[in-house]
Amino acid sequence: MSTIEPRITVGVDGSVGSAAAVAWAANLASRRHLELKVVHGLQLAGVYYGGGMLGAGAEALFDAIRADGERAIADACSLVASIDKDLVVTTEQPNEPPVPLLIEESRHARMLIVGRTGAGGFADMLLGGTAATVVAHAHCPIAVVRGRDGATAVPGSGPVVVGVDGSPNSEQALAIAFEEASLRGTPLIALHAWNDVTYEDAFGTARILTPPDTLEDDEERLLGQRLAGWQEKYPDVEVRRVLVRDRPRHALLEASAEAQLVVVGSRGRGGFTGMLLGSTSQALVQHAQCPVLVVRPEPKA
Numbered sequence: 001m002s003t004i005e006p007r008i009t010v011g012v013d014g015s016v017g018s019a020a021a022v023a024w025a026a027n028l029a030s031r032r033h034l035e036l037k038v039v040h041g042l043q044l045a046g047v048y049y050g051g052g053m054l055g056a057g058a059e060a061l062f063d064a065i066r067a068d069g070e071r072a073i074a075d076a077c078s079l080v081a082s083i084d085k086d087l088v089v090t091t092e093q094p095n096e097p098p099v100p101l102l103i104e105e106s107r108h109a110r111m112l113i114v115g116r117t118g119a120g121g122f123a124d125m126l127l128g129g130t131a132a133t134v135v136a137h138a139h140c141p142i143a144v145v146r147g148r149d150g151a152t153a154v155p156g157s158g159p160v161v162v163g164v165d166g167s168p169n170s171e172q173a174l175a176i177a178f179e180e181a182s183l184r185g186t187p188l189i190a191l192h193a194w195n196d197v198t199y200e201d202a203f204g205t206a207r208i209l210t211p212p213d214t215l216e217d218d219e220e221r222l223l224g225q226r227l228a229g230w231q232e233k234y235p236d237v238e239v240r241r242v243l244v245r246d247r248p249r250h251a252l253l254e255a256s257a258e259a260q261l262v263v264v265g266s267r268g269r270g271g272f273t274g275m276l277l278g279s280t281s282q283a284l285v286q287h288a289q290c291p292v293l294v295v296r297p298e299p300k301a
Helices: 016-032 058-083 098-105 129-137 168-184 212-233 248-256 279-287
Strands: 007-011 035-039 089-092 111-115 142-145 160-163 188-194 197-200 205-208 239-245 261-265 292-295
Touching: 007 016, 007 098, 016 035, 016 058, 016 111, 016 142, 016 168, 035 058, 035 098, 058 089, 098 111, 098 129, 111 129, 129 142, 129 279, 160 168, 160 248, 168 188, 168 212, 168 261, 168 292, 188 212, 188 248, 212 239, 239 248, 248 261, 248 279, 261 279, 279 292
Parallel strands: 007 035, 007 111, 035 089, 111 142, 160 188, 160 261, 188 239, 261 292
Antiparallel strands: 142 292, 197 205
């Protein structure tokens, strides 16, 4: 059984995107009064072949890779200290690739933070391979730190936006979104997008299932029911209800252009049981204009 510790973990690799993730994680840990753990997994692909190291210069290459990791961690710690010198910070650099390291860390952290792209990402890549894989397999809420229009500067103002669809995973996202809005002292936009059209795959046709007015009343009722208890728990949070007839991913992507954080469940009520990441959360971590926090389903007891 995994033990959840009172900490936030951030993965670093020395890239500009990694620095943005560290700054965002440090501010988050400071607001939540949690310890921050900075981790770096050694990129040793190509150094080892079979059971041994490649070539006479492999030891020097290994030392260089380790030194790069140590610099990345040191730079991250300096950045954290400039944000909150009293923040408790721990570090780790195991001989382990980044992806399995971060997934294992997600078993114990309250939240995991990664940058949009890493040191190995191409300039025009929407999401680095490490981030994409970890988002799909993490065991705790995971934030992908993004800026406006692909920039590294992360928005520090604007509302928190949460996608609401009535699923259990959406309820978990609401809990975190209300807490984040309260800690940040910013309004919460509870966005519920619905579509009255269903598409027949076999023929490519569309049909209206229910009269639109009836559907809209039902969806408005659903949104109100989902928010009722949370508004009582967080009376300090100004809640703005947004109900739109649109696909959720499109509506949330538009909202991200003015938000400082978007919170979504990893799978909505339309997701398949075995799907690791739903289409809405996939679209957001790839294209959103602000950090995206993906909330994973709570493990079954």
